[in-house]
Amino acid sequence: MTTTLIDGIGLLYTGDPEREEIPGAALLVEDGVVAWLGPAARAPSGAERRVDVAGRAVIPGFVDSHAHLIFAGDRTAEFQARMSGEPYTGGGIRTTVAATRRAGDAELATHALALVGEMARQGTTTVEIKSGYGLTVEDERRSLEVATAFTDETTFLGAHVVPEGVPADDYVRLVAGEMLAACAPYARWVDVFCERGAFDGDQTREILGAGLKAGLGLRVHANQLGEGPGVRIACELGAASADHCTHLTGADVDALASSGTVATLLPGAEFSTRSPYPDARRLLDAGVTVALATDCNPGSSYTSSMAFCVALAVREMRMTPLEAIRAATYGGARALRRTDVGWLRRGARADLVVLDAPSYVHLAYRPGVPLVHQVFQGGLLLE
Ligand code: NIG
């Protein structure tokens, strides 16, 4: 058994709703798991190793519950066009699909490894990874197989868009049938882009229903570009998360508030598509559990930084710094139905970030500044 005492913590944000902030704290790690945490003066003695973080703040590792990391190619030109006034329609997804189909597995894996490394250095210790740029049985299957090397939180998103030249009904049948059967062994979740121009309500229900039968949990890309049935379907079918939630009616907010479905907000997408941000205040005030995630993808949100999303949530979505850090840790874990990550409490995985700052508030107060001093994953210091 190895034990490490992390001592001298200026402010510990735990992510645990029962005891969210502990000033002047210490935390004991035993075999990769949190064994004790509390005021430093009461820390147990006898740890084999002691790490003094010299008054820095500590937070749980970020839980990035929504990312599209299996792709090839580049969409800089599309971004430039948008910044000159072009709208985002999701049409560029097909550009990435063509590049991804051309790429070999090793290229996809090398690229995903670089992004996962980039995330880890910025404090993300749990990441969800979706397929969705293959859109054939084999390209979706191999996308997910590549993803399993990096995370257990893999999501089958064959229903990202209908590929060019395939009739929509045929494609929905393929996704819910042969493609799902090939992908389910590599996936924990199934997701559908429920949006005008992608999949409608009936198609979404058919695919999610088939996914559920195949033993997968549900998540939905919902209400990103306009109002629609996505959020309500997610709540009705018991999805873990409805993601984007940018255009909501009162009925959508009520459905989220009375369900166990988390609203995952992705402000990087609004930033990079120059769109209005979701109304986080309305959701929080209605009692909805909110998560923040990067949506890292080459089209609508090419950021891997949870800290950037926290800063956007505070500045642009009127979340308080406490609500934003909670959504980026505890909220992300709820969106993945995980109780071992997203908070620091006895028995949780010792995934934590030491910040070069006295408080987590600096993540929003000092936007764009690299504040991650050290990252521990399962109690091990990432080098
Ligand atoms: O979550 N909205 C659908 N999917 C991604 C964007 C994908 C892309 O543009 O490549 C999203 O924003």
Ligand code: FE
């Ligand atoms: Fe997405």
